[in-house]
Amino acid sequence: MVYPGAVHSRFEHSLGVYWLANEAVHKxxxxxxxxxxxxxxxxxxxxxxGLLHDIGHGPFSHLFERExxxxxxxxxDWSHExxxxxxxxxxxxxxxIDIDSGTIKKVKEMILASSKFTLTKSSREKxxxxxxxANGRNGIDVDKFDYIVRDSRACAVGCNFQFERLMETMRVLGDEICYRAKDYLxxxxxxxxxxDLHRTIYTHAKVKAIELMIVDALVKANDYLHISSHIEHPSQYWKLDDTILKTIETAPDPELKESRDLILRVRRRDLYQFCNEYAVPRVKIEHFKDVTAHDIVCSQKSSGEILNEEDVAVTNVRIDLTRGRHNPLESIHFFKDYESDEKFSIPDYCHQICDTHELLVNKESCCCHHHIKI
Known part of the structure; x- marks a missing residue:
């Protein structure tokens, strides 16, 4: 709706990660x-x-899982991994499918490598x-390579990152993928x-408004369609995809009227109105709790339009370098040149990067009803 060139199916992304994984291991x-x-x-x-790492995503990917x-x-306690x-x-x-059980076990271990559900690896070799x-050490993996380049192109934003350079020069030292020191930039x-993608694309005000409306539509339809129960049975879960919106739109059932109306508003671009955002100062992040609609309603002035909780939608956005407040560069090891077998970190530069790209927490609020002005 906001970036028509982008898709949510993960099909193209999965093919891309499959290809990049093949390229990386062959390099x-x-x-x-x-x-x-x-x-x-x-x-x-x-x-x-690489091909199957995202096969467990639900409709609209992370929206289904996180919202x-x-x-x-x-x-x-559920994850798409x-x-x-x-x-x-x-x-x-x-x-x-006639496939060796050892192959399946290792594939599953690789998919879960960066999640909290990580399995005990069947071998300590390689x-x-x-x-x-899915790199659980420092976040540098072909999954990221693909979606960063793909999303940048689909949304017509610039991308200065060149994954080819890293894949061409990476080497394994001490059973860990390391990079040339000159490639730290x-x-x-x-x-x-x-x-930057999170800041300008994934958390764009219109994008968040549409996401909030889709979530509200799915939540209102859940009791009738039992959408969430699909996660309990893979035999049912595979049927669940983005077409759930079309299912709701075309269903005549009166129980789905509220959901249909919300989806129609999205189609007509009658979106939740963006009201305000607040960037939490870095020094307050640790002790700052997520803001709720209740918090906003309780803080309103007594004069003018009076809002109820159902009139307000809030999204709490966190943007970091992939590992919360921890700088991923501190977990990356480098080597000087191809004749060297010694790996090392670059701590001084790591702290410089961390100071430049600190954790950003935004509290965004929207008004759910088009007739209310704030």
């Missing part, structure tokens, strides 16, 4: 194949992990392979570009 094999012992099994598992589910299944693993098991069993698709651009 390592070309430069260090004999030393690292990379074989056909390793290549296949990395490629499959919708917490409202209808509060306290549920874990669902990806469950979906793989379901597909293999349902389709009777740990660097787990950093290619390229790595900085990776995280800075990601932060």
């Amino acid at each position: 390592l094999k070309t430069h260090q194949g004999m030393e690292l012992g990379i074989d056909h099994f390793d290549i296949q598992t990395v490629k499959l992990a 919708f589910l917490p409202q209808v299944r509060n306290g549920l 874990q669902m990806s693993v469950d979906m793989i098991d379901h597909i293999v069993d349902e389709r009777c 740990q660097f392979l787990y950093d290619i698709v 390229t790595i900085h651009k990776l995280f800075a570009t990601r932060a």
